[in-house]
Amino acid sequence: MKKPQISLLFFLFLSFSVFSQSITESEKITRKYDKNTIIQKISLFDELEKIEKQKALELAQLKGWPEFIKEPDGTFKELMKVTPDGFPIYYSTMNVAAARSTRTNHLNTGGSLGLNLNGQGMIARVWDGGTVRRTHNLLSGRVTTVDDVSGTSYSNHATHVTGTVIASDASATAKGMAFQATARTFNWTNDESEALSEVLGGMLISNHSYGVPITNGTNILPSWYIGAYTEDARAWDEIAYLSPYYLPVKSAGNSGGDNNNSEPIAFGYDKLTGNKTAKNALIIANANDANVTNDGVLVSVSINGSSSQGPTDDRRIKPDITGNGTGVTSTTSTSNTSTGSLSGTSMSSPNVAGTLLLLQQYHNNLTNSFMKAATLKGLACHTADDAGAVGPDPRFGWGLLNAKFAAQTLANNGLNSWISEETLIQSATFTKTVVATGLDPLIASITWTDVPGEANNGDRPVNDPTPALVNDLDIRITKDGITYYPWRLQSNPALSATRNSDNNVDNVEIIKIDFPTPGEYEITVSHKGTLVSNQQDYSLVITGITSDFSLTSKSDDLILCDTEDAVFVFDYRQIGGGTTSFSAIGLPSGATATFSPSSRNSNGEVTMTISGLNNVIPVEYSIGINGDNGLETETRFKSFRLYSSNFSNITLIEPANGQNTVPTNTTLNWQSSENAETYNLQLSSSSDFSSLLVDVTTANTSFLVTGLSEETSYYWRVIPSNRCGVAPTSGLTVFNFETGRLTCGSVFTATDFSNATIGTTANSVATVPVEITGGLEIGQLTVSIDISHTYIQDMKIYLEGPASIGSPVITLFDEACSSNDDIVCTLDDSGLDFVCSATAPGISGVVKPLQSLVGLNNLIADGTWVLRVVDSWNGDGGSINGVTINICSIEVALSTSENILGSVKVYPNPSKGIINVNLGENLAGETTYMLYDIQGRIVMNKKSDTTMETLNVENVSNGVYILSIENGAAKTTQKIIINK
Secondary structure, rough: OOOOOOOOOOOOOOOOOOOOOOOOHHHHHHHHHHHHHHHHHHHHHHHHHHHHHHHHHHHHHHHHHOOEEEEEOOOEEEEEEEOOOOOEEEEEEEOOOOOOOOHHHHOOOOOOOOOOOOOOOEEEEEEOEEEEOOOOOOOOOOOEOOOOOOOEOOHHHHHHHHHHHHHHOOOOOOOOOOOOEEEEEEOOOOHHHHHHHHHHHOEEEEEEEOOOOEOOOEEOOOOOOOOOOHHHHHHHHHHHOOOOOEEEEEEEEOOOOOOOOOOOOOOOOOOOOOHHHHHOEEEEEEEEEHHHHHHOOEOHHHHHEOOOOOOOOOOOOOOOEEEOOOOOEEOOOOOOOOEEEEEEEHHHHHHHHHHHHHHHHHHHHHOOOOHHHHHHHHHHHHHHEEEOOOOEEEEEEEOOHHHHHHHHHOOOOOEEEEEEEEEEOOOOOOOEEEEEEOOOOOOOOOOOOOOOOOOOOOOOOOOOOOOOOEEEEEEEEOOOEEOOOOOOOOOOOOOEEEOOOOOOOOOOOEEEEEEOOOEEEEEEEEEOOOOOOEEEEEEEEEEEEOOOOOEOOOOOOEEEEEEOOOEEEEEEEEOOOOOEEEEEEEOOOOEEEEOOHHHHHHHEEEEEEEHHHHHHHEEEEEEEEEEOOOEEEEEEEEEEEEEOOOOOOOOOEEOOOOOOOOOOOEEEEEEEOOOOOEEEEEEEOOOOOOOOOOOOOOOOOOOEEOOOOOOOOOEEEEEEEEEEOOOOOOOOEEEEEEOOOOOOEEEOOOOOOOOOOOOOOEEEEEEEEEEOOOOOOEEEEEOOOOOOOOOOHEEEEEEOOOOHHOOOOEEEOOOOOOOOOOEEEEEEEEOOOOOOOOOOOOOOEOOOOOOOOOOHHOOOOOOOOOOEEOOOOOOOOOEEEEEEEEEEEEEOOOOOOOOOOOEEEEEEEEEEEEEEEEEOOOOOOOEEEEEOOOOOOOEEEEEEEEEEEEEEEOOOOOOEEEEEEOOOEEEEEEEEEEEE
16 A cells, blocks of 8 residues: 655744843743744745845846945945836935934933833844944944854944944943843845744844835836835735734835935825835834933924835825934944944934833833734834824824833823723724823824735836725724714825824824813724734723723733633732722633732732633633722733643544545545644554554644545544643544545646737736536646746746636746746646756646645536736746646545445536435435535535435535435535535
């Protein structure tokens, strides 16, 4: 018997030098991250970055572009990629020709708040154009140059930027914002994949003082690119979405004095490019030195004229906030003692990044946990000093960073401010009542890390206003029948922002009531449309309010076994007299909560202990501690994830038990369990599992097995496990299935090449149809293609199935290889990983497709199949020369052909609402029909004693189902497609 091949994901284990930030803190930050997806994305981004760079260099040779440019003012540029329409993209340092302006000095040792926040134990990450002079006296021993550990060709710009974040206080003029922090620094090549790698090490904040100017010499960027939500912006949104505690801080750019003569939204605006339009990053403008009083009150500030103006094409508020980047003194690379003064958003960005690192340090000191990136970003925007036009504007964003106000908002959380991290469920509305003091503006804001949007690749109108926002949340404040709305920019960015309607483009929404009447106001948070994943985490910040007491968590969220207690400690503070009693909200059935003490009338700690968890269903719980002093209540929530060593059987889905036409390449699917962290899948040809053909542990609920033998019985089971134990094998659900008999040689070759030409302009599409007839049930499908194309990396290649089986789309290649020419190969799940050849054809032989073809198994192949090639880039073209689809049909194994259900006929399949079943002539007695959805849930159950039966599925949703047919000891299953 052939030994089956198994599809395994080998995990990448990364080690990090975390200096003084403990491993425990890194693990806390990344505990809920989807690490498998992040690891996969690291590889994807790394490959894409290499391809983009190689293509840019090859085009540079053809067109005479330099790879590196050094301007007379010291600005350094490097060619990194090209736009889809062939324009060179240079990363550029952002020079032209800090702490007092942004009130960072009030956080440092000796500052007015007495906080002694200098970055102790914190790690900054810095990406820039070269190697930092790590031996500099003000940096020595605290900088690791990750990309160039021992190199001595230092970058002045990178050294200056890093010094702005962490240079020691040995020099009063060059002192960094977080002058006792450490730094891990990188050159800007591969910044996306490297950022994801650092995310797994608990990265909180990074600085990126480089970008794409709107002009490269005399050439202005394409009109569509400036202000657009590009692939670069989407990539950084995806990185942030995968890592909810990570906030990328990026300079806005120094194109403020350049004219955007390429169809701007309005004259003097619309100068943000590349990743500066990302929703989830914090984009920083550059202000001149601010006039600030000794106690931190802003008197006046002006924007530096070189600072790039927003907004984005969809009129989002970008830049987000402003830092001080004019005349900043910091370390330089000339010697180990040299310093220098530079100006630009390259300097304002690290001014902000270093300051935000201190705010994370402060939050950790207060609560023993770090803020999510949305909370930190929202706090920075919420507490910024309004500057420029009233309200947000495309020059200052939300205003000048005010670190003092931000720190005070953290310190007074629950008393005269409110900060919480919430989750909005589909169709739900959050409501909170607050009491405004009437002495200060009432400001309420929500911020969320949004799902990555759909990128603009130059295939839309210039200045396309289509929102990049995916999950659209709304905040409102109401009082006495009056509704207050968030700020938003107008279509013409030269006009002042409004606050008289919902904001449907920004993922930072802020409402400000300048002169509130003292008393109660109701704050609501809701959403429009359907939320991706049916929920959205968001952060709520409120200032200008008052409360008699506060509860602040001193504990992290927990993961524990049901034999343990969940213990949470809170810091209780009160103003004036009175006694506050404590109770629990959301306590799961079977658990009990005790408090020590049960009430307080003075400042101190309160411990909430949740016990009796062995009586509780193992899922994640959010438990609130509720304080009530008779006049007001306050509730703070903590969560714990519970596991048990008592396991329920895993529901096996597919192949169904007794299925007898299973292809030799098949995916095993099972239902997820809330009590499982991993699953041990075992496959054997023996019912007692005495020998195992597959024995793999995975966190997924499906697994692809290839190379099974035909006409062979197999048995499979899934053993769940978690940190508390492993399920015993006795009593586990076991399914058996029999592989069918493959009949190969049904070959269908394309004959219509009328649309087979791949154009040389961006977003060209070529298609070739293949007609399949004969009623074949797919047991294995392969596709052979012959494509002529220079630079095959330009192409995305898809196989699209007919509408009769749900129009499945399989991605065969997604911009594979790079400058290699031509593809002549066969795509087969059992093939090898493709290797890019320097000689044509660039890809050849029998190779695996990007997405598996196994999902087509057991479907009826009849209809029109299409090979589709999409070329999103200018300059190279080609043609589809040949397409052949080879089908091995699947039939019941000969060993079971005498089974009385072996000749059952189920039709039509796919069904538009009716399924007919013909059992044949040799049956008697009752037959049971059970229709399961892909999750293993029964959606229909019917009994009948006739040999011809009609099942009405008009009320069943479109999708793939398993029909189980049982008559006495005989049983068979069929895959059913419902496509009404």
